Amino acid sequence: MNEMHESSDHLLHDLMAVDFVLLELNLYLDTHPNDAQAVRQFNEFAERRKHLVAQYEKQFGPLMNFGHSLSPQPWAWNNGPWPWQM
Amino acid sequence: MWVYEKKLQYPVRVGKCDLRMAKFLSEQYGGADGELAAALRYLNQRYTIPEKVIGLLTDIGTEEFAHLEMIATMIYKLTKDATPQQMIEAGMGPHFAAHDHALFYENAAGVPFTAAYIQAKGDPVADLMEDIAAEEKARATYQWLIDMTDDVDIQDSLKFLREREIVHALRFREALEMIKDDRETQKIF
Numbered sequence: 001m002n003e004m005h006e007s008s009d010h011l012l013h014d015l016m017a018v019d020f021v022l023l024e025l026n027l028y029l030d031t032h033p034n035d036a037q038a039v040r041q042f043n044e045f046a047e048r049r050k051h052l053v054a055q056y057e058k059q060f061g062p063l064m065n066f067g068h069s070l071s072p073q074p075w076a077w078n079n080g081p082w083p084w085q086m
Numbered sequence: 087m088w089v090y091e092k093k094l095q096y097p098v099r100v101g102k103c104d105l106r107m108a109k110f111l112s113e114q115y116g117g118a119d120g121e122l123a124a125a126l127r128y129l130n131q132r133y134t135i136p137e138k139v140i141g142l143l144t145d146i147g148t149e150e151f152a153h154l155e156m157i158a159t160m161i162y163k164l165t166k167d168a169t170p171q172q173m174i175e176a177g178m179g180p181h182f183a184a185h186d187h188a189l190f191y192e193n194a195a196g197v198p199f200t201a202a203y204i205q206a207k208g209d210p211v212a213d214l215m216e217d218i219a220a221e222e223k224a225r226a227t228y229q230w231l232i233d234m235t236d237d238v239d240i241q242d243s244l245k246f247l248r249e250r251e252i253v254h255a256l257r258f259r260e261a262l263e264m265i266k267d268d269r270e271t272q273k274i275f
Contacts, residue, residue, distance in 0.1 A: 012093060019095070023149065027253065030142040031260035065090050083094045084159040 011056045018049050088148070095152035096246045099239035100163035105176030107235050108164035109194055114231070114247075115157045116191030116199040119223035125150035127204040127220060131213050136268065139210070139261045143217075146254050153247055160240065161189055214262040221255035 025042040032038065053063060061076040062069030071077065114120045128147035132140050165178075165187055173182040180196055191199035207213050228248035232241050 013097075015093070016096060023095075023145075024253070026145055027142065027149075027257050030145060031257055031264065063092050068089050083092060083155065084098075084162050 011052070011059070015049070015052045015056055018045055018052055021045050022049060094156055094159060095149070096156060096243060098156055098159045098163070098243045100160060101239065102164075102237075103167045103172070104164045104235075104237065104240075105168055105172060105178050107237070107240065108161045109176065109178055109181075110231055110234055111157055111161050111164070111194075112190075112192055112196075113194040113227055114224070115154070115161060115189065117193035117227070118203040119220060119227055120193070120199075121150050121154035121157055121224075122191055122199060123203045124220055124224065125154060126201075127206075128217065130204070131206050131217070134206070134208050135213060136210055136265055138264055138268070139214070142257060142261050146257065149250070149254075153250065156243060156247065158189055160243065210265050211262065214258055214265065218255050218258045218262070221251045221258060225251035225255070 022042065022045050025038055025045065029035065029038055029042060057063055057069055061079055062071055065077060116122055125147050128143045128150065132143045132147070135143060165173075168176075168178075168187070170182055173179055181190065181192075184190070193199075205213075205216050207216070225248055228244050228251065232244045232248065235241060235244075
């Protein structure tokens with residue numbers, strides 16, 4: 001149980017870090033759309049994000065609603081913990 | 087269209103019940119310069135802002151909802167184990183009488199949220215100036231909140247949010263310059 005929590009924290013932390021990079025690049029690019037280097041970096045991190053999300057969801061269930069994540073059997077979206085319960 | 091992601095933008099760690107701080111944090115939940123006001127302000131301005139800035143307003147408006155969820159998480163965790171007596175002692179008696187342990191869109195003084203906090207002028211310069219001011223006011227509020235607690239975990243999350251306000255203000259300033267440049271160009275030709 002403890003191990004699972006640690007692993008969850010670790011993966012979640014990595015995902016938050018990658019998402020932060022993507023968010024920052026996204027806002028930066030909104031006002032600097034011609035920075036080719038930043039676009040390359042954005043796409044690179046977007047790819048990295050896909051792998052992290054796949055790893056995370058395999059262990060802890062769907063991250064997003066409305067078909068952006070696959071569901072195992074039975075329907076797993078209702079399963080906690082929700083972010084404010086962690 | 088929006089989709090939900092089952093995670094916080096940045097960790098919120100709360101290990102104790104602190105009703106006094108929860109009440110102060112309400113300022114950033116349902117206050118004039120809070121996260122709800124910010125999200126609603128930017129997303130509402132999108133429809134009439136020049137094309138170049140729609141993406142930025144969409145993205146920052148969306149990020150504000152992630153901040154709102156962080157503040158909600160702090161308030162929820164700080165209050166969930168409180169007894170009615172503790173609520174009364176911390177000045178949250180009136181809140182408890184109307185809402186029990188539920189969160190409510192109100193400011194630190196218990197005044198309910200109102201759309202009158204936010205403006206949509208239809209003039210891009212006026213709207214972006216308001217957005218820059220909103221970010222600076224939110225940054226100042228986060229500083230006062232950081233100064234009001236010695237809980238290092240709460241301070242850590244609040245410092246993250248304070249830094250986000252600084253980045254948003256910078257991006258809005260750049261957007262304002264883009265719009266001004268366009269106006270100048272239109273005058274010349």
